[in-house]
Amino acid sequence: MLSLRLGLALGVACCASAADEWTEYYFPKASGGFNASKELMLVTTADMDAGQTLAIASLQGVAAQTKPLLLLRFANDSAGNSLGLWASELAAYWGVAFRNESNFTAVMQHARANGYAGSFVRVTAGNDSAGVGLMQCAMQASATASHRIDPSAPPCVVCADAACDTLQSLGYTQFLDSREATYDSFYAGLRSMSPFRPRVSMLQNPAAWPNLADYAAFCRCPVYFEASMKQVAPVVTRIWNYTASEGLGGVTMGYGPDEIDTVIALSQNSNGMVASDDAMNLATLTNYAMPPLNESTEEGGKEPFEHLRTDDDPRHVVTFLMSDGDNIQWMVNNFASSTNWYASPNRGKVPVGWTLATSLRQLAAPAYHYIKRTQTPNDTFVGSVSGNFYTFMDNMAPSWVGPFTENSTSVLKANGMNVVNVMGNSDDIGVAVESAVPYFRAGMKYVLYYPYASYCDLHGQNGYMSTDEYEGWLLGARYCLWSAQFNVTQMIDALNKQAMDPSSDAGYSVIPVIVWSHTYDDVMAVVDGLDKNRTRVVSMDEYVQLIQRKKH
Numbered sequence: 001m002l003s004l005r006l007g008l009a010l011g012v013a014c015c016a017s018a019a020d021e022w023t024e025y026y027f028p029k030a031s032g033g034f035n036a037s038k039e040l041m042l043v044t045t046a047d048m049d050a051g052q053t054l055a056i057a058s059l060q061g062v063a064a065q066t067k068p069l070l071l072l073r074f075a076n077d078s079a080g081n082s083l084g085l086w087a088s089e090l091a092a093y094w095g096v097a098f099r100n101e102s103n104f105t106a107v108m109q110h111a112r113a114n115g116y117a118g119s120f121v122r123v124t125a126g127n128d129s130a131g132v133g134l135m136q137c138a139m140q141a142s143a144t145a146s147h148r149i150d151p152s153a154p155p156c157v158v159c160a161d162a163a164c165d166t167l168q169s170l171g172y173t174q175f176l177d178s179r180e181a182t183y184d185s186f187y188a189g190l191r192s193m194s195p196f197r198p199r200v201s202m203l204q205n206p207a208a209w210p211n212l213a214d215y216a217a218f219c220r221c222p223v224y225f226e227a228s229m230k231q232v233a234p235v236v237t238r239i240w241n242y243t244a245s246e247g248l249g250g251v252t253m254g255y256g257p258d259e260i261d262t263v264i265a266l267s268q269n270s271n272g273m274v275a276s277d278d279a280m281n282l283a284t285l286t287n288y289a290m291p292p293l294n295e296s297t298e299e300g301g302k303e304p305f306e307h308l309r310t311d312d313d314p315r316h317v318v319t320f321l322m323s324d325g326d327n328i329q330w331m332v333n334n335f336a337s338s339t340n341w342y343a344s345p346n347r348g349k350v351p352v353g354w355t356l357a358t359s360l361r362q363l364a365a366p367a368y369h370y371i372k373r374t375q376t377p378n379d380t381f382v383g384s385v386s387g388n389f390y391t392f393m394d395n396m397a398p399s400w401v402g403p404f405t406e407n408s409t410s411v412l413k414a415n416g417m418n419v420v421n422v423m424g425n426s427d428d429i430g431v432a433v434e435s436a437v438p439y440f441r442a443g444m445k446y447v448l449y450y451p452y453a454s455y456c457d458l459h460g461q462n463g464y465m466s467t468d469e470y471e472g473w474l475l476g477a478r479y480c481l482w483s484a485q486f487n488v489t490q491m492i493d494a495l496n497k498q499a500m501d502p503s504s505d506a507g508y509s510v511i512p513v514i515v516w517s518h519t520y521d522d523v524m525a526v527v528d529g530l531d532k533n534r535t536r537v538v539s540m541d542e543y544v545q546l547i548q549r550k551k552h
Contacts, residue, residue: 026199026251027286027362028219030066034289037068038095041110042087044073044102050125050210051160052104055167057210057280058134058158059108061217062141063116064283070107071098071281074210082337082367086285089366089373094288104163109170111157118154119175120167125160130209131202131223132181133158134216139195140175142220147195150175158217183224187235193242196222201243203262204254204277211278211329212254218283221253229261237269244270248407249400251359251389260452263392264425270400272389274359278329285332285364311546316498316535317508319543320481320523321421321448323455324515325355326384332364336371344520348376350527352513352520353540355384355421358411380539383412385450386422386435392452393435394424401438409442419446419475419540427457432474433465440465440472446544448475448510455512456480462505462547473544478509481526483517492529500534502549510543 029035045053056072063069073083090096101107111117119140121133136149137156145151156175159167168174200221204212216223222239226232243250249270255277256262266273276282322341324330336342342354361368375381386393387408396404412420424435436447451457458476465472479486479494486494491511499506513523527537538546 025248027359028197028200030064030068030287034287035067036094036096036288039097039099040068040090040284041070041101041107042073042098043070043107044100046073047102048104049161049163051163052166054123054125054130054210054213055120055157055159055163056104056107057213058137058217059111059117060281061134061214061219061283062137062155062157063111064214064218064287065138065141065143065220066116068284068287069111069116071284072214074280082332082334083281085336085370086281086332086364086366089370090288093291093369094366105166105170108157108167108172112171116155117157117172119156119173120159120164121156121176121178122164122174123158123160123181124179125209127206128182128225129178129180130158130160130206130213131204131216131225132183132186133176133178134213135186135196135223136176136178138217138220141217142195147220158213184233184235187238193222193238196220196242198245199243199248199250200253201239201250201271202253203256203273205257208254208277211280212276212282214281214283215253215276215279218286219253225257227257229256229258229265232265240266240269240271244400248403260425263390264395267391267395268397270397272386272391272404274328274357274363274389275326276328279332281332282328282363285366286362288365290361290365290369312502313536314500314502315533316495316500317502317543317546318495318511318530318535318537319351319353319509319540320511320513320526320537321353321382321540322355322513322515322520324384325382326357326390328357328360328363330515331357331360331371332367336367340519340521341515342371342520346524347520348378350524351378351380351537351539351542352523353380353382356381356417357384358388358408358415358417361415378539380541381415381417382448382540383408383415383417383420387412387420387439390423392425393422393438394426394431402441405438405444406442409439409444412444419448419544420444421448421450423450423452425452427451427453429458429461432458432476433463436472436474437465437470440470445472446475447472448477450477450512454480454485455482455514456485460505460509462508462550464550473547475510475544475547477512480512480514481518481522482512482514488518488522488525488529491526495526495535496529496531498535502546504550508543508547
């Protein structure tokens with residue numbers, strides 16, 4: 001057993017804010033706070049070209065700065081069923097009515113007639129100019145006149161090619177021609193970052209637009225992209241310093257060119273990532289406040305954590321945990337509609353844990369509401385890596401560790417999550433301990449540590465740590481249900497050979513399930529193949545209660 005007394009000088013800052021205050025600190029709402037429309041256009045873009053789709057997405061974001069107008073169904077939408085779920089949720093629990101539309105001209109005429117937009121920035125779809133144009137329109141829609149490029153001009157949208165000509169024929173005026181603009185030229189001419197909101201930036205590959213274009217136009221945040229994150233341009237450091245300038249770090253929406261280099265660089269500069277480069281509709285969804293769960297979750301629900309008890313059953317204890325819940329684009333796209341995952345008809349038949357981003361509650365409350373409302377007693381939610389944002393704990397700027405873990409703990413507890421899954425860029429047990437201790441200091445008792453390279457390189461090591469200041473359990477995964485490691489048959493064989501020993505690490509196994517190679521039904525197949533006389537499958541909440549038998 002790992003029982004340590006560590007006195008780590010982590011520079012913990014004060015103080016943890018209330019969960020709702022903290023999440024709203026990062027993620028903007030419409031001017032004046034939550035401003036939820038009771039009527040939305042449900043716009044299908046299947047017959048629109050790239051320039052038109054970009055214009056519609058930017059209109060969605062610009063409109064949401066005041067009041068949401070649109071939900072979009074993109075032509076390449078793999079998330080159509082999920083969008084239908086969120087629309088149904090909005091209708092049933094927020095009282096939203098929908099008007100279907102698929103004609104570009106009709107949507108843009110409506111927007112101009114109702115004062116949502118009256119001008120445009122002409123860009124080239126697929127390069128830096130699109131991101132520059134989105135920033136220009138975000139600034140122009142600001143409620144603060146000094147933040148606008150031209151206080152007398154109407155709000156603008158971003159368009160390309162023939163879409164701009166259509167807008168001109170509808171009475172829109174060309175505000176700017178930014179087709180030759182680059183991020184370097186834009187930021188070189190920007191004397192101050194003050195027109196942008198602090199705390200949030202966007203790292204988005206220009207090829208990914210119009211995904212996330214709505215949020216770029218809405219959040220009034222600096223947008224950029226780097227081909228490599230190993231050595232970034234000075235302007236990127238300028239952006240990171242600005243977003244983290246208020247002392248609680250910054251959040252980066254989107255995704256980088258390389259996951260590990262991106263997360264290392266962000267972590268070192270007091271920024272965390274919300275993976276969202278293929279997300280859509282966030283500008284609209286973020287303006288709907290979450291109803292109280294205890295009033296809205298008529299279905300499902302989990303037995304209260306404090307009612308769970310340990311027992312003397314000697315069988316090997318196994319718990320399964322689905323990966324990638326930090327991935328907001330997956331959460332709002334097809335996580336809840338695909339039968340591979342949350343829509344599996346078998347969900348609820350066996351205990352399964354789901355990692356879940358706490359930011360989802362603020363960024364897309366209808367999605368979070370649906371996921372929680374349809375939770376079964378066998379579904380458990382675990383805070384996804386490494387708390388409120390994706391960071392590597394061992395690469396974080398030391399001054400940020402304390403505020404980050406304190407605020408993450410506040411939000412995790414407010415969302416009923418008893419375990420946080422953190423990630424580090426090392427498989428060293430000492431690094432795992434140092435990653436867990438700040439959470440223990442903040443009041444989180446259970447930390448599941450994944451080394452980035454394989455998730456399972458702690459090989460089932462667990463440790464109870466207790467000092468005069470804190471106590472907590474560090475958990476390590478044993479095997480991964482992952483195409484690169486174990487398939488279903490191999491996992492059954494491996495688990496059936498595990499020890500039956502409640503007093504040692506050998507008696508317990510956390511099994512991460514990598515969702516890009518394995519499904520809920522694969523977990524079912526593993527469970528069906530286990531020797532029930534030797535193994536038992538429990539939820540993550542039950543697992544952390546049972547493992548406390550090791551203390552005695």
